[in-house]
Amino acid sequence: MNKIGKYEFIAEPFHCDFSGRMFLGHLGNQMLNAADFHSTDRGFGMKYLMTIKRSWVLSRLAIEMEEMPAQYDHFTIETWVESAMKIFTSRNFCVSDGQGKVYGYGRSIWAMIDTETRQPSDIYAIDNGAINDWIVDDKPCPIEKGGRVKMSGNDELVRSLDVNYNDIDINGHVNSVKYIEHVLDLWDIAWYREHRLKRFEIAYVAEAHQGDKMGFYREQIADNEYCVRLTKTDLLLQKETEVCRCRLVF
């Protein structure tokens, strides 16, 4: 089996925004699907991991697009594991039209955890270090790695939202892609008419659950560059903690 997985998708009409280009959230979701297909086909997918009480947890995701697929476009997502350390793997994505035109790239970092203790778990303990058989270190992914999202502390609370039924996935907490959608919703259509999102990165810190209130703190850090810090406040304990941080470059 090829080390690089290649999956075909279509930009569904209702997964496209007012301009007829795919929403970043839906593209992100297809990247996560591609990651799931790739790892499942190669013996280290979520379904298998559940049987041994392990799971992948998305730790970072960075997406940088030259162009977004348009309504009804067929597109291809290639994905591969670039490297693996004790508890982290780095997985990359290339989004193209399958004929040589590249729309953009993605980079992600995944941690393996023990689903009982919620503690990090050694990836190399799975199937005698089988992950090594799948590492591709010579395929380029010419976008910057997602780093720490640094903020100055001059961020402002711009929105508060309750966690709702549709936010929560089978893991029982807010779905990774839903945070992206809520953050992109901080800008309105008038803004998106004038600005194209070039790069989005998100670093996940903790998980928000039903009953939490999410706070969105935004700071402009350069021309057309913003950071958003997302917090959750447990409505019973009234304790506010950080959930994730994002950086957006328009």
Next chain:
Amino acid sequence: MNKIGKYEFIAEPFHCDFSGRMFLGHLGNQMLNAADFHSTDRGFGMKYLMTIKRSWVLSRLAIEMEEMPAQYDHFTIETWVESAMKIFTSRNFCVSDGQGKVYGYGRSIWAMIDTETRQPSDIYAIDNGAINDWIVDDKPCPIEKGGRVKMSGNDELVRSLDVNYNDIDINGHVNSVKYIEHVLDLWDIAWYREHRLKRFEIAYVAEAHQGDKMGFYREQIADNEYCVRLTKTDLLLQKETEVCRCRLVF
């Protein structure tokens, strides 16, 4: 070409709720995709209609499910036109596993409009009444038609939401499925743990846009049966008008 269209889907992991069953919104979206594929393949799809300044507008949708597809389930949506009148067509759906097990059914009513005047337009004027070639009046769809959603006026405002970037599709107004998701979000996970949604129906009245505030008015009309009236308030004019009405049976 067969009068009935048949399309294959998969219940993607992140399109499933906390219980591992597909979100109704995502299933509704796949029904709309099936409708789009079916009409496109038969010469009366949105893309062709755009060229003659016509469009389909979803007027009503009712979905009744015995069971929702579970994570990774492959499922099939069959769709066909049951009848056509001057400006309306009635399109049905059957969701099954493709092997004889039926998950549930859908019924929808679509109006044809002139995209310049936004007025109703005669379906039979398209290609000399070609719609008649596609009518299937002998395939059963054993669920109640969606009727008027009657409310007593004892409804209560239970939530207000701004229309956001991710709500708006290429038509420039809130996507039909987004209303469904927002309405389902009026109940929390604790409710969904104890109650299965059996039937959802929605009648669309008007379109909400960026800058509108949506109001959700809820009324319980029977045991485990609720109606929701959704309004929009234009933030400049402060005028509140009805957008759609839903009926939910748990």
